[in-house]
Amino acid sequence: MNRHELISTIKKKRSFLCIGLDTDLSKIPQHLLTEEDPAFAFNKEIIDATIDLAVAYKPNFAFYECYGINGWTSLTKTIRYINETYPGQVFTIADAKRGDIGNTSQQYAKAMFDPCSSGMNFDAVTVAPYMGEDSVKPFLSFSGKWIVVLALTSNKGAEDFQFFRSNEHRLFEQVLLKSQNWGSSENMMYVVGATKAEMLTDIRKIVPDHFLLVPGIGAQGGSLQEVAKFGLTKECGLIVNSSRNIIYASNGKDFAVKAQEEAMKIQFEMESLLAGLPEF
Amino acid sequence: MNRHELISTIKKKRSFLCIGLDTDLSKIPQHLLTEEDPAFAFNKEIIDATIDLAVAYKPNFAFYECYGINGWTSLTKTIRYINETYPGQVFTIADAKRGDIGNTSQQYAKAMFDPCSSGMNFDAVTVAPYMGEDSVKPFLSFSGKWIVVLALTSNKGAEDFQFFRSNEHRLFEQVLLKSQNWGSSENMMYVVGATKAEMLTDIRKIVPDHFLLVPGIGAQGGSLQEVAKFGLTKECGLIVNSSRNIIYASNGKDFAVKAQEEAMKIQFEMESLLAGLPEF
Numbered sequence: 001m002n003r004h005e006l007i008s009t010i011k012k013k014r015s016f017l018c019i020g021l022d023t024d025l026s027k028i029p030q031h032l033l034t035e036e037d038p039a040f041a042f043n044k045e046i047i048d049a050t051i052d053l054a055v056a057y058k059p060n061f062a063f064y065e066c067y068g069i070n071g072w073t074s075l076t077k078t079i080r081y082i083n084e085t086y087p088g089q090v091f092t093i094a095d096a097k098r099g100d101i102g103n104t105s106q107q108y109a110k111a112m113f114d115p116c117s118s119g120m121n122f123d124a125v126t127v128a129p130y131m132g133e134d135s136v137k138p139f140l141s142f143s144g145k146w147i148v149v150l151a152l153t154s155n156k157g158a159e160d161f162q163f164f165r166s167n168e169h170r171l172f173e174q175v176l177l178k179s180q181n182w183g184s185s186e187n188m189m190y191v192v193g194a195t196k197a198e199m200l201t202d203i204r205k206i207v208p209d210h211f212l213l214v215p216g217i218g219a220q221g222g223s224l225q226e227v228a229k230f231g232l233t234k235e236c237g238l239i240v241n242s243s244r245n246i247i248y249a250s251n252g253k254d255f256a257v258k259a260q261e262e263a264m265k266i267q268f269e270m271e272s273l274l275a276g277l278p279e280f
Numbered sequence: 281m282n283r284h285e286l287i288s289t290i291k292k293k294r295s296f297l298c299i300g301l302d303t304d305l306s307k308i309p310q311h312l313l314t315e316e317d318p319a320f321a322f323n324k325e326i327i328d329a330t331i332d333l334a335v336a337y338k339p340n341f342a343f344y345e346c347y348g349i350n351g352w353t354s355l356t357k358t359i360r361y362i363n364e365t366y367p368g369q370v371f372t373i374a375d376a377k378r379g380d381i382g383n384t385s386q387q388y389a390k391a392m393f394d395p396c397s398s399g400m401n402f403d404a405v406t407v408a409p410y411m412g413e414d415s416v417k418p419f420l421s422f423s424g425k426w427i428v429v430l431a432l433t434s435n436k437g438a439e440d441f442q443f444f445r446s447n448e449h450r451l452f453e454q455v456l457l458k459s460q461n462w463g464s465s466e467n468m469m470y471v472v473g474a475t476k477a478e479m480l481t482d483i484r485k486i487v488p489d490h491f492l493l494v495p496g497i498g499a500q501g502g503s504l505q506e507v508a509k510f511g512l513t514k515e516c517g518l519i520v521n522s523s524r525n526i527i528y529a530s531n532g533k534d535f536a537v538k539a540q541e542e543a544m545k546i547q548f549e550m551e552s553l554l555a556g557l558p559e560f
Binding site: 022024060062063065066067068069071072073076097098099100101102104105107108110111114117118119120128129130131132133134135136150153154155156157158159160161162164165166167171174175178220 | 302304340342343345346347348349351352353356377378379380381382384385387388390391394397398399400408409410411412413414415416430433434435436437438439440441442444445446447451454455458500
């Protein structure tokens with residue numbers, strides 16, 4: 001999905017919601033545990049219930065890798081299900097936070113973007129910037145695919161290094177500045193945590209047009225209103241993620257309906273925020 | 281494997297060689313491609329041929345993930361094979377460069393360290409420091425396990441951010457300094473690229489006792505002699521990785537014998553370097 005299609009999807013669904021498929025078998029409804037593939041069964045119902053409300057889905061790989069081969073199977077089935085059942089209807093983000101030396105990142109890129117090799121075909125992957133340009137560029141060699149570079153994350157540990165400062169600026173600003181040379185706003189986004197919404201003003205000075213993927217509303221305490229106030233651009237420019245608040249809204253048999261209700265609340269709030277933009 | 285056992289293994293094998301199992305199906309001998317699981321068949325022969333020469337094995341996850349479920353299966357079989365066939369005889373490093381917010385890193389830790397959950401049981405995992413303390417600490421909650429924190433990597437992109445400097449020091453030094461509070465030399469190591477061997481003098485001032493995992497000799501151009509000159513401690517303190525030079529020494533039916541010969545050359549050089557240490 002390219003930038004134009006992403007913006008069209010946002011306009012059509014009147015939403016910039018991303019649902020984080022952080023599927024934890026200890027938190028999903030008990031009745032699903034008898035299914036052959038409980039994580040996939042859970043994801044499928046969540047996706048079916050929210051496809052009109054979400055512009056993106058973002059499975060975090062950790063929640064699948066912890067179950068080894070079975071988890072990797074659930075993950076593969078999930079992305080295939082989205083691509084086959086709802087082609088072109090939703091943006092998909094592999095939240096894997098990968099990054100390694102060039103020839104190795106090339107293999108990670110195949111894992112995320114080349115279905116003939118790995119069976120998986122995401123639109124985007126989150127990448128860690130610590131190893132620099134050659135660790136990130138192989139992902140951009142896949143036409144039509146995106147990277148989402150960690151800039152300023154939503155967790156407490158963000159303060160340990162991301163605010164490390166030279167005379168001119170802080171590390172997360174250096175990441176935003178340097179990475180401008182690696183790609184464009186057509187194939188790069190940045191992770192900026194909702195818990196740091198006030199920082200978005202400074203960030204928008206460096207990346208006025210790039211989409212930002214914003215985790216941290218809901219369970220982590222960030223505010224959608226604050227994020228929108230400081231982060232929205234004339235083309236939206238935001239994808240805001242919510243995971244636990246939506247997918248674990250209920251752990252009964254009504255979990256998908258309750259997830260839909262929670263997603264609808266957020267979509268409703270987003271619709272009114274988008275209505276304030278001239279082009280929407 | 282704890283620090284004492286690791287040092288004993290180094291003494292016994294007169295080696296501080298780590299073999300990188302970066303198994304690429306386009307590079308392994310053709311005759312293995314008819315095996316049911318070519319990557320595992322390759323790894324098994326490499327391991328059997330080098331177990332007396334290597335103190336560690338380090339599969340890089342990218343080379344498995346690019347083959348999706350099949351790759352993850354080969355990886356799982358490889359670590360199981362090492363643990364079952366050579367228990368306590370070799371240190372195992374999951375070269376996965378993971379790191380995420382706390383509750384997510386906890387899931388990654390289960391993937392690497394909890395065989396009841398994931399089927400895998402490595403001694404150590406490489407972690408990316410960008411997201412700070414809470415992204416790394418969950419790995420240390422597993423007793424007897426290690427993290428290997430990226431400090432100064434061997435690739436060109438290392439210069440993009442790792443040398444970003446405040447008034448006092450550079451980012452990679454900040455990583456070494458800050459992370460001292462997260463664990464000890466009993467459960468933390470650092471990645472320092474062999475291509476930056478001269479930097480080891482500065483690094484040893486900050487982490488005089490920690491083990492360093494040093495990639496980059498061989499194909500990437502680093503020198504073992506240089507690394508040893510600046511990095512060895514009285515307890516060795518180094519694990520030096522070689523991947524391509526060893527595992528792809530031949531792509532014929534003699535690949536395991538040739539890999540053994542290459543590993544033996546490095547082990548021989550290491551033996552003479554260790555002989556210069558009073559306690560070895």
